[in-house]
Amino acid sequence: xxxxxxxxxxxxxxxxxxxxxxxxxxxxxxxxxxxxxxxxxxxxxxxxxxxxxxxxxxxxxxxxxxxxxxxxxxxxxxxxxxxxxxxxxxxxxxxxxxxxxxxxxxxxxxxxxxxxxxxxxxxxxxxxxxxxxxxxxxxxxxxxxxxxxxxxxxxxxxxxxxxxxxxxxxxxxxxxxxxxxxxxxxxxxxxxxxxxxxxxxxxxxxxxxxxxxxxxxxxxxxxxxxxxxxxxxxxxxxxxxxxxxxxxxxxxxxxxxxxxxxxxxxxxxxxxxxxxxxxxxxxxxxxxxxxxxxxxxxxxxxxxxxxxxxxxxxxxxxxxxxxxxxxxxxxxxxxxxxxxxxxxxxxxxxxxxxxxxxxxxxxxxxxxxxxxxxxxxxxxxxxxxxxxxxxxxxxxxxxxxxxxxxxxxxxxxxxxxxxxxxxxxxxxxxxxxxxxxxxxxxxxxxxxxxxxxxxxxxxxxxxxxxxxxxxxxxxxxxxxxxxxxxxxxxxxxxxxxxxxxxxxxxxxxxxxxxxxxxxxxxxxxxxxxxxxxxxxxxxxxxxxxxxxxxxxxxxxxxxxxxxxxxxxxxxxxxxxxxxxxxxxxxxxxxxxxxxxxxxxxxxxxxxxxxxxxxxxxxxxxxxxxxxxxxxxxxxxxxxxxxxxxxxxxxxxxxxxxxxxxxxxxxxxxxxxxxxxxxxxxxxxxxxxxxxxxxxxxxxxxxxxxxxxxxxxxxxxxxxxxxxxxxxxxxxxxxxxxxxxxxxxxxxxxxxxxxxxxxxxxxxxxxxxxxxxxxxxxxxxxxxxxxxxxxxxxxxxxxxxxxxxxxxxxxxxxxxxxx
Numbered sequence: 001x002x003x004x005x006x007x008x009x010x011x012x013x014x015x016x017x018x019x020x021x022x023x024x025x026x027x028x029x030x031x032x033x034x035x036x037x038x039x040x041x042x043x044x045x046x047x048x049x050x051x052x053x054x055x056x057x058x059x060x061x062x063x064x065x066x067x068x069x070x071x072x073x074x075x076x077x078x079x080x081x082x083x084x085x086x087x088x089x090x091x092x093x094x095x096x097x098x099x100x101x102x103x104x105x106x107x108x109x110x111x112x113x114x115x116x117x118x119x120x121x122x123x124x125x126x127x128x129x130x131x132x133x134x135x136x137x138x139x140x141x142x143x144x145x146x147x148x149x150x151x152x153x154x155x156x157x158x159x160x161x162x163x164x165x166x167x168x169x170x171x172x173x174x175x176x177x178x179x180x181x182x183x184x185x186x187x188x189x190x191x192x193x194x195x196x197x198x199x200x201x202x203x204x205x206x207x208x209x210x211x212x213x214x215x216x217x218x219x220x221x222x223x224x225x226x227x228x229x230x231x232x233x234x235x236x237x238x239x240x241x242x243x244x245x246x247x248x249x250x251x252x253x254x255x256x257x258x259x260x261x262x263x264x265x266x267x268x269x270x271x272x273x274x275x276x277x278x279x280x281x282x283x284x285x286x287x288x289x290x291x292x293x294x295x296x297x298x299x300x301x302x303x304x305x306x307x308x309x310x311x312x313x314x315x316x317x318x319x320x321x322x323x324x325x326x327x328x329x330x331x332x333x334x335x336x337x338x339x340x341x342x343x344x345x346x347x348x349x350x351x352x353x354x355x356x357x358x359x360x361x362x363x364x365x366x367x368x369x370x371x372x373x374x375x376x377x378x379x380x381x382x383x384x385x386x387x388x389x390x391x392x393x394x395x396x397x398x399x400x401x402x403x404x405x406x407x408x409x410x411x412x413x414x415x416x417x418x419x420x421x422x423x424x425x426x427x428x429x430x431x432x433x434x435x436x437x438x439x440x441x442x443x444x445x446x447x448x449x450x451x452x453x454x455x456x457x458x459x460x461x462x463x464x465x466x467x468x469x470x471x472x473x474x475x476x477x478x479x480x481x482x483x484x485x486x487x488x489x490x491x492x493x494x495x496x497x498x499x500x501x502x503x504x505x506x507x508x509x510x511x512x513x514x515x516x517x518x519x520x521x522x523x524x525x526x527x528x529x530x531x532x533x534x535x536x537x538x539x540x541x542x543x544x545x546x547x548x549x550x551x552x553x554x555x556x557x558x559x560x561x562x563x564x565x566x567x568x569x570x571x572x573x574x575x576x577x578x579x580x581x582x583x584x585x586x587x588x589x590x591x592x593x594x595x596x597x598x599x600x601x602x603x604x605x606x607x608x609x610x611x612x613x614x615x616x617x618x619x620x621x622x623x624x625x626x627x628x629x630x631x632x633x634x635x636x637x638x639x640x641x642x643x644x645x646x647x648x649x650x651x652x653x654x655x656x657x658x659x660x661x662x663x664x665x666x667x668x669x670x671x672x673x674x675x676x677x678x679x680x681x682x683x684x685x686x687x688x689x690x691x692x693x694x695x696x697x698x699x700x701x702x703x704x705x706x707x708x709x710x711x712x713x714x715x716x717x718x719x720x721x722x723x724x725x726x727x728x729x730x731x732x733x734x735x736x737x738x739x740x741x742x743x744x745x746x747x748x749x750x751x752x753x754x755x756x757x758x759x760x761x762x763x764x765x766x767x768x769x770x771x772x773x774x775x776x777x778x779x780x781x782x783x784x785x786x787x788x789x790x791x792x793x794x795x796x797x798x799x800x801x802x803x804x805x806x807x808x809x810x811x812x813x814x815x816x817x818x
Contacts, residue, residue: 128161231365288471305423393612398510422472426522428465468522519563530607535709540598547573625708
C-alpha cells in the first residue's frame with residue numbers, strides 16, 4: 001500500500017470523527033436489509049461525485065449497520081483495490097465523467113475468473129432532504145437541489161443541514177451478469193456507467209424533483225411550440241387582432257397558469273404544515289406508502305386522489321414529502337388564485353386552471369401544452385378526477401378533462417411510463433362540514449376568499465381527530481391503452497388530433513381509478529359510529545348493543561375485507577364510543593336500565609358524510625341482509641339473483657370493484673362471513689340450499705336489520721324512480737323532468753318519514769342512477785327525447801319489493817300519493 005493510502009484513510013477518519021460531532025444521518029430500513037444480504041461478497045460502492053463529506057457519511061452508515069466499509073478496500077486472491085468506492089463524475093463541473101478505472105478492473109477480475117462475483121451498490125447522499133428534523137428556515141436555503149456545489153457551499157450545507165442527511169442505497173448490481181453479456185471489461189464499465197447515470201438521475205428526480213427550468217423559460221417553450229403558435233394565428237384571424245396582441249394574450253394565459261416551483265418554499269411549507277397538522281389533528285396515518293415507492297423511480301407519477309376538502313392539496317404534498325419523494329405539481333382551480341395565498345400555492349407547485357376551456361381555444365392550447373411539457377419532463381402531477389369536492393362523502397363520477405389531457409399527451413410523447421396513483425383521504429372531522437350541509441340544502445356555494453381563510457383559522461382550536469391517507473394500487477396507463485387499442489404505439493397522433501377510440505379509454509380509466517381509490521378506504525371510529533347510529537330510527541342505541549355492533553363491523557372487514565388496501569381502526573367497540581364522545585360526535589344519555597348513546601344534535605346531519613365514506617365497504621353484506629327484511633327464509637340462488645338485479649346500480653353509484661362475473665364468488669364469501677357471525681343460518685332442507693334469518697328479537701336479528709339499513713336508502717331511490725316511471729307511463733317524461741320529480745319526491749319522503757338528510761335527495765345521485773338505467777337498456781330515449789321502457793322495468797320494481805319490506809314500500813307510495 002502506498003503511503004498516501006494511509007494518509008487518505010487518516011483524513012477520512014478525522015473527517016468522520018469531526019463531522020459526526022454534529023452530523024446525523026438517516027437510511028431507509030428496507031434498503032439496509034437488501035444491502036446486508038450481499039455483505040458476504042466483495043462490495044464496491046458507487047457515488048455520483050467525489051467528496052470527502054459524502055464518503056464520510058457512507059463510511060459512518062456502514063460502520064453503524066455492520067456493512068462492508070469503503071475504506072477497507074477489496075483484498076482477495078487476484079483482486080486488490082485499496083478502497084471499495086468508485087465515482088461516476090470526476091469533479092464539480094457538470095458532465096465531467098470519471099475514468100472507469102476501478103469499475104473496469106473489477107469487471108476484468110470477474111471476466112478472467114480471478115473472483116466469482118463483485119456487487120456494485122449505487123449510493124446517493126442528500127443534504128437537507130430529511131423532512132422530519134428541520135427546524136430552521138434559514139438552513140433550508142442550503143439544502144439539496146440540482147446545483148453542482150463546490151467546497152465552500154458544501155461546508156455551508158454541512159453546517160446548516162448536517163443533522164438532516166438522507167443516505168439511500170439503491171438496488172445492488174451483480175457484475176457477473178453484465179460481464180456475461182459482454183466480455184470486454186472496458187465496454188462493461190462504460191455500460192455500467194451509463195446505467196448508473198440514468199439511475200442516479202431518476203433517484204434524484206424521485207427524491208427532490210426534476211431539474212426545473214426557470215419559469216420564464218418554460219413559458220417561452222409553451223409559446224414557441226407549434227400547437228400554441230397555430231392557436232395564436234387562429235386567434236388573430238378570428239378576432240381580427242394584430243399577431244402581437246394574440247401573443248401577449250397567450251403569454252398572459254401562460255403566466256396565469258404556470259407554477260413557480262421553489263424548493264425553498266416547499267421546505268418552509270413542510271415546517272408550517274407540520275405545525276398545522278399538530279394543531280388540527282392527533283396524527284396523520286399513512287397506508288400503502290410502499291406501493292408508491294415501488295413505482296416512484298423511472299415513471300411519470302400522476303396522483304389521483306378523492307376530493308374531500310381543501311386540506312387535500314396540502315395534505316398529500318406533505319405526506320409525499322415526508323416519505324422521501326418530491327411533492328407533485330397540483331392542478332388547482334383558478335378560484336384559489338387569491339391575493340397572497342395564490343403566489344404561495346404557486347411556488348409550492350400549484351398551477352391554476354379555469355373551469356372550462358370550450359369558449360377560448362387559445363387558452364386551451366396554452367394549458368394543454370404546459371401540461372404536456374411538464375408530463376414529458378417527469379414532473380409528478382396531481383389532479384382531482386372528480387372535478388370538485390364531494391358534498392355527500394361518496395365518490396363523484398370521474399370528469400374526463402384532465403384524464404383525457406393526460407392520455408393525449410402520452411400518446412404524442414410517450415417519454416416515460418405514466419402510472420396513476422389513487423389516494424384515499426379519510427377525515428374524522430371536516431373544516432367545511434357545515435357548508436356542505438348548507439349547499440346540499442340548496443344554498444349557493446360560497447366563493448373562496450382571503451376573509452374565508454382567516455375565518456377558518458378560528459377552527460384551529462377544535463379537535464379534528466386523526467386523518468388517514470391511503471395510497472391505492474397504482475395503475476399504468478399502458479395497461480388501459482393495450483386493453484382498448486393494442487397497436488396504439490404504431491399510430492401517429494397529431495397535436496390537434498383526438499382519436500375516436502380515446503373516449504372509451506378515458507371513461508374506463510376514470511372508473512378504474514375510482515374503484516382503486518375505494519379499495520384503499522380507511523375505516524375509522526367516526527364513520528363506524530355514523531353508519532351504525534344513522535341506521536336506527538332515532539339515531540341512538542343502548543350502549544352495549546352499539547359496542548357489539550361496532551365490533552361486528554370491524555370483524556367483518558378483517559375476516560372478509562373489501563380489498564387488501566383497506567385499513568381498519570384498532571379500537572374495540574367500547575373504545576370507539578369513548579372516542580366519539582371525546583370528539584363530540586355522540587352524547588351519552590344516562591338511564592337506569594343502561595346508558596343510551598345518540599348522535600349529538602348538531603352532528604347528526606354531518607354524520608351522513610362520514611357514513612358515506614365507507615358505505616361501499618358494506619354494500620354487498622347490506623344487500624344480502626336486505627333480502628331478509630321481508631322474508632325469513634330464501635334459497636341461496638334467489639339471494640344471488642336479487643343481488644345481480646341491483647348490483648349494476650349500487651355498484652355504479654358506489655364504484656364497487658367487482659364485475660358481474662366475479663359477483664357470485666364474492667357473494668358466497670359474504671354469505672359465509674354472515675353465517676360465521678350468526679347473522680344468517682344455513683338451512684339444507686328439501687335438497688335446496690337455503691338461508692334463514694335468526695329468530696326475531698334476538699341480538700343477531702337486530703344486527704342483521706341494522707346491517708340492512710346501510711344500503712336501504714339507495715334501494716329506496718331505486719324503487720322510487722321505478723314507481724314514478726310506472727305512474728307516468730312510457731314515453732311521457734324527459735330525463736331532466738324525471739330527475740326533478742325524483743329529487744322532489746325524495747325530499748318530500750325525507751320530511752315525512754325519515755331523518756331529514758339533504759344527501760338523500762341529492763340530484764346528482766338521481767342523475768347518475770337514471771344514466772345507469774339508460775346505459776343498461778332498461779330506459780331508452782325515443783326520437784322526441786322522451787324516456788321509454790318495457791315490462792322489464794315493472795318486473796325489476798316487483799323484485800325491489802323484496803328488499804324494502806311492506807312498511808318502507810308503503811312509505812314510498814304514500815309520499816307519491818299512489
